[in-house]
Amino acid sequence: MNQEQEKITHAQSYLKAYEDIQLLKKDIMRPVRMELETLKPELYLKHHGIEETIVCFGSARVQETPQAEKRVAEAKKALEANPNDKNLKNRLYEAEGLLKLSKYYDEGRKFANLVVEKAGNRFAVVTGGGPGLMEAANRGAFEKGGKSIGFNITLPHEQKPNPYITENLAFLFHYFAIRKLHLVMRSKAFVVFPGGFGTFDELFEVLTLVKTGKKQELPIVLVGKQFWNDVVNIPALASYGVISPEEAEACTIVETAEEAWAEIAKFYNIK
Numbered sequence: 001m002n003q004e005q006e007k008i009t010h011a012q013s014y015l016k017a018y019e020d021i022q023l024l025k026k027d028i029m030r031p032v033r034m035e036l037e038t039l040k041p042e043l044y045l046k047h048h049g050i051e052e053t054i055v056c057f058g059s060a061r062v063q064e065t066p067q068a069e070k071r072v073a074e075a076k077k078a079l080e081a082n083p084n085d086k087n088l089k090n091r092l093y094e095a096e097g098l099l100k101l102s103k104y105y106d107e108g109r110k111f112a113n114l115v116v117e118k119a120g121n122r123f124a125v126v127t128g129g130g131p132g133l134m135e136a137a138n139r140g141a142f143e144k145g146g147k148s149i150g151f152n153i154t155l156p157h158e159q160k161p162n163p164y165i166t167e168n169l170a171f172l173f174h175y176f177a178i179r180k181l182h183l184v185m186r187s188k189a190f191v192v193f194p195g196g197f198g199t200f201d202e203l204f205e206v207l208t209l210v211k212t213g214k215k216q217e218l219p220i221v222l223v224g225k226q227f228w229n230d231v232v233n234i235p236a237l238a239s240y241g242v243i244s245p246e247e248a249e250a251c252t253i254v255e256t257a258e259e260a261w262a263e264i265a266k267f268y269n270i271k
Helices: 003-009 027-047 065-081 086-101 103-119 133-143 176-185 197-211 225-231 234-239 257-267
Strands: 053-057 124-127 148-153 170-173 187-192 220-223 252-254
Touching: 027 170, 027 176, 053 103, 053 133, 053 197, 065 086, 065 103, 103 124, 103 133, 103 220, 103 257, 124 133, 133 148, 148 176, 170 176, 176 187, 176 197, 187 197, 187 257, 197 220, 220 257, 225 252, 252 257
Parallel strands: 053 124, 053 187, 124 148, 148 170, 187 220, 220 252
Antiparallel strands: none
């Protein structure tokens, strides 16, 4: 091969299209990237025989109680040294709020334990794959030998996958829409622990899909009575007529892992 031929074969245009990363990143290729994000998890999940899932949503910020207590103590100490620092006041405010929710880490872990203990391999446990309450549910399934799936997503602040996901069942998405597709399409129940904007987005997306007939009726269980009664007032929506009284009963609010599992077991007649 002479110099001119080498120059030609090393040019960007000469790359096979599927090997050309610069091409795949162009805006015009977005539909192709979305199709790839749809197909890759589909192939892996089919290979692992995963047909039914229980999806657990919840905050990435909620830690186990000892860690949450440590965070509060550190925030208090920092504020004592700088009592007029607004950022430190906010840090303590957040830490104290998260401490109140830390008990749900144990509930999330316990719930996924129950899924595996009571239903065997019928359901895989699926989360967003990150830390916090997502980790808790993945951990509960993983430690009981169940299938534990994580659908992570690229974010401005990198969110690493938690270590309790079954090998080759951790996925990284760029598009929220495709991630939601995979969260929903095999789901047989949604269990929603306390969370913020992301958790609310996922919850109301699911409610919308169910109530518009895009997704079959299934258990939607909210764990954490005080939290959910404080932050969401679904009966008020019915009182204003923007949803029906029947739609106001779409979610069941419980406090414990056992109560959450009981709702699912009752729906599917699992003894």
